[in-house]
Amino acid sequence: MKYDFKAIEGKWQKAWEEKGAFHAKNDYTLPKFYALVEFPYPSGQGLHVGHPRSYTALDVVSRKKRMQGYNVLYPMGWDAFGLPTENFAIKNKIHPKIVTENNVARFKSQLMSLGLSFDWSREINTTDEGYYKWTQWIFLQLFKKGLAYKSKMAVNWCTSCKCVLANEEVVNGVCERCGSEVVRREKSQWMLKITAYAQRLIDDLQLVDFIDRVKVQQTNWIGRSEGAEVDFDTTAGDILTVYTTRPDTLFGATYMVISPEHPIIEKWADKISNMDEVKAYQVEASKKSDFERTELADKKEKTGVEIKGVRAYNPVNGKEIPIFISDYVLITYGTGAIMAVPAHDTRDWDFAKKFNLPIIEVVAGGNVQEEAFTDVATGIMVNSDFLNGLEVADAKVKITEFLTENNKGHKKVNFKLRDWVFSRQRYWGEPIPLINCEKCGWVAVPEESLPLTLPEVPSYEPGADGESPLASLDSWVKCTCPQCGGPAERETDTMPQWAGSSWYFLRYCDANNPDALASKEALDYWMPVDWYNGGMEHTTLHLLYSRFWSKFLYDEGILSNPEPYAKRTSHGMILGENGEKMSKSRGNVVNPDDIINEYGADTMRLYEMFIGDFEKAAPWSSQGIKGCKRFLDRFSAMCDLAKGNGVTECLESSFHKTIKKVTEDIDNLKANTAIAAMMALINEVYDAGTLTMDELATFTRLLCPFAPHLAEEVWSEVLHMDGFCSLAQWPEYDESKTVDATIEVAVQICGKLKGTMNFAADADKDTMLAAVKADERFAKLIDGKTIVKEIVVPGRLINIVVK
């Protein structure tokens, strides 16, 4: 058969679409399989060759599952709110909606041309009113449960763009867009209380099959630590509470440090004798950019000012100790105050050296005048009164009991995870559906009036003071309070891009439902997602946010499972031909359209699956792809060899082995070795010079998930089968026929390979050993020596150890 991929691919893509071949069925009695890939942000650049790696991998899995009889949901959509679209709109004076429509159209036609088996009847777009209605609805449920709150907090402020930046928009302390300095600025922001779910987000990782590095990264990001809060009395009369993971070292606390932003400073203002100095330090700290702070941290150069006029008492021995302010203590973690134990903490040690503060050893084992001794595993307590002689772990327990009994502290768990800053002063996002009333405070927009649609504005640019473009629109801002009917003002901020993607996998279950985010039946049937593949870059943001929202919806009774994804895998990047990351500036970008045009979608798919270990980065090779094209050429040429029915004797076992290998490898995300097995099989067929139509039909079905267009063409035109190959039954193998009748066994003498011998598969140990000893190649190596040990590994090797 001639392989005219251009004719074939268009033909079958059209046929699949017309027949709705890949639409998931709404029959909830069937066994289901929900495969999910991260929906793309439809950028102006079009599809990158990296996108199809993930999409094809789960397309292969989905196609195989479909052939195995599962009701498969493999959906696609558009995560279309976001900055680049808005920036393009500002620059070119086009409505972001139009920009989005154009980009989506381009992306969709590119995805279509890859022959991916998406269910396009469930296509979603986060910028559709019918979609973001439910994004807003979920936000309102969070608000009603007290999980959304407005708070003044320090944000990233770009001095040039005059606007607030998200953390991910700050790269190395400068603005990602313009490269200008970013400073901290207090601003009132909507926050989501993800910290309320911190413990469950860690614990429930046990329930899911995520690759290890994802679990580890999430756990580290959430950053649980166990310790104690300790109350220090002060000469000012107030109690100063600290958090520490090392309560055992309390006797070594020789001073305290509080963050420059700590509110108690204001309270003590009239008692502090060097208030000018303290104030000056506070101002300086607030001016420091992230970049400067990190740089100083690297050099471990500590700064600070002693608070004169107020001192603290160590609760275990009543000793009076000084209090400092320093920016190495963060207001956002713990209590914003620490007890400093220079002998056993490197940061405190650096600070103590610089300010000449006493260093008292309380855990033996190091030389604390030379460096901090931080090893908790081996130390024994000293200079610690009733803790002396205890091991660190025991001392922790004992001191915590002591503090609790004496009402001076208690056990405490802390997390590094912060609440989620949820507002953006931007146009192209979901409006936050809240109204501020002087009398009633923040009031939710009534649910029945959702979606709260984005209004038309004269300009998409943020205001001079970093206000959302919506703030300049009086008709938007001025409204009436839904509660009391009095005059009120609308929230003008919009949601971050992460909002729409935090629940999109739920919408696919019932994508066109106007009455709910999805019906309960659909959610109960399809959820959780059986297999979710995506990038490592989303581990601590999207993946964590969407787990949080799912847990909330579970608590609300909307979902029946606390975890949204049963399994999570991650793909490696496709690099440029030179081994570097693909980018315009490096000039190493490969355009998928060009590849499809030159080699066809099937070759493109096959190559992306064959390129290497799926989880690792791999460089593109314009030579390598030719090998995959050659394989498909050889496959279509092989069709001409097929005649008759039944089984070709010399190929039978190879076919069974290949079916087994391909079936197992697809489930284990090892498409590369599955393809290698098929290449090996085709080589064998060519050696044999013949195969039957039945065997060709088997091979065609094996190839179908990888190169579906060619498989359909052979199925229909060579094999004359009815229906789609893509929906045909997946081939099965007979385990007994995957075993060869005779097996080549390695023969070692003293662990060194000396040759091989063939044996019947069921040959017993003694027969094999006798045969080896009778073979003159090995006999001469054994003769005259004592046999120490004989090892026989059935089907693999024989090792005779002699002396």
Added chain:
RNA sequence: GCCGGUGUGGUGGAAUGGCAGACGCGACGGACUCAAAAUCCGUUGGUAGCGAUACCGUGUGGGUUCAAGUCCCACCACCGGCACCA
């Protein structure tokens, strides 16, 4: 600094503790061709040898084992994440 990961021919990469280098690319030789491309057949880890064969070989150094790319210990290099989180 802390937490992960990776390291195998010229190259992308295979290898439940059991014949290292499957499969592909490239290279070399041959067939076909007026010629080239394409295709087909063969060879291809290194060193020595005409050869059978021998020795060496999975980042480095040790160890466990009849047997180590794989397990253990120490180190080196690179990649990713976090980073003054008390």
